[in-house]
Amino acid sequence: GQSLEQPSEVTAVEGAIVQINCTYQTSGFYGLSWYQQHDGGAPTFLSYNGLDGLEETGRFSSFLSRSDSYGYLLLQELQMKDSASYFCARPTDSWGKLQFGAGTQVVVTP
Amino acid sequence: NAGVTQTPKFQVLKTGQSMTLQCAQDMNHNSMYWYRQDPGMGLRLIYYSASEGTTDKGEVPNGYNVSRLNKREFSLRLESAAPSQTSVYFCASSEGQATDTQYFGPGTRLTVL
Numbered sequence: 001g002q003s004l005e006q007p008s009e010v011t012a013v014e015g016a017i018v019q020i021n022c023t024y025q026t027s028g029f030y031g032l033s034w035y036q037q038h039d040g041g042a043p044t045f046l047s048y049n050g051l052d053g054l055e056e057t058g059r060f061s062s063f064l065s066r067s068d069s070y071g072y073l074l075l076q077e078l079q080m081k082d083s084a085s086y087f088c089a090r091p092t093d094s095w096g097k098l099q100f101g102a103g104t105q106v107v108v109t110p
Numbered sequence: 111n112a113g114v115t116q117t118p119k120f121q122v123l124k125t126g127q128s129m130t131l132q133c134a135q136d137m138n139h140n141s142m143y144w145y146r147q148d149p150g151m152g153l154r155l156i157y158y159s160a161s162e163g164t165t166d167k168g169e170v171p172n173g174y175n176v177s178r179l180n181k182r183e184f185s186l187r188l189e190s191a192a193p194s195q196t197s198v199y200f201c202a203s204s205e206g207q208a209t210d211t212q213y214f215g216p217g218t219r220l221t222v223l
Contacts, residue, residue, distance in 0.1 A: 008150075030208035042200065042214040043153065050209055087152055091208035095160045096141055097168060098212060100152040 004101035011107040022088035030091035032071045114215035131186040133201030141206035142184035146197040191222045
């Protein structure tokens with residue numbers, strides 16, 4: 001089964017803020033990444049946290065707490081184009097093999 | 111730069127048929143990966159190649175073989191397709207470290223009847 005847990009779906013209105021949580025198992029931790037995938041498209045990289053704290057990239061931020069085995073992706077000022085699936089992923093070795101969560105579908109409504 | 115390209119985009123096979131999915135990258139990346147994506151399951155790693163000439167199993171390797179033909183190309187072969195292999199297959203590449211971004215191809219949508 002998945003060792004990264006995230007909610008299956010989140011719905012919010014345009015302009016709102018959404019937080020997607022991800023909890024993981026701690027063996028061999030090499031950081032936590034986030035990827036976005038629009039319907040029918042390829043996953044694209046959003047952010048990576050190797051250390052505790054907040055990483056900000058425009059409207060998106062990602063946070064990591066290694067002591068809590070927990071991270072989140074924060075989507076601010078939601079836009080319709082943000083409707084997509086968001087995956088947390090963790091490298092399982094130093095060579096970059098990724099293990100993905102099942103994904104959170106974000107639905108943005110007018 | 112084309113990034114990561116995959117062929118074909120769509121394929122329908124009958125049970126027992128074989129086929130090879132092709133993947134190429136033009137970013138001079140060391141590592142390449144094959145994932146499958148099923149509804150509600152996220153992406154699962156099938157095989158990866160840390161460098162030219164090396165390959166290793168991922169989470170779900172059964173029923174698949176791979177070849178790292180050169181630094182650019184990494185192919186995935188289904189020797190005897192089964193309905194359970196109906197999925198979307200993504201190829202990805204990266205510099206090869208845990209902190210590096212993975213760049214994904216557009217995917218191949220495979221249906222096995």
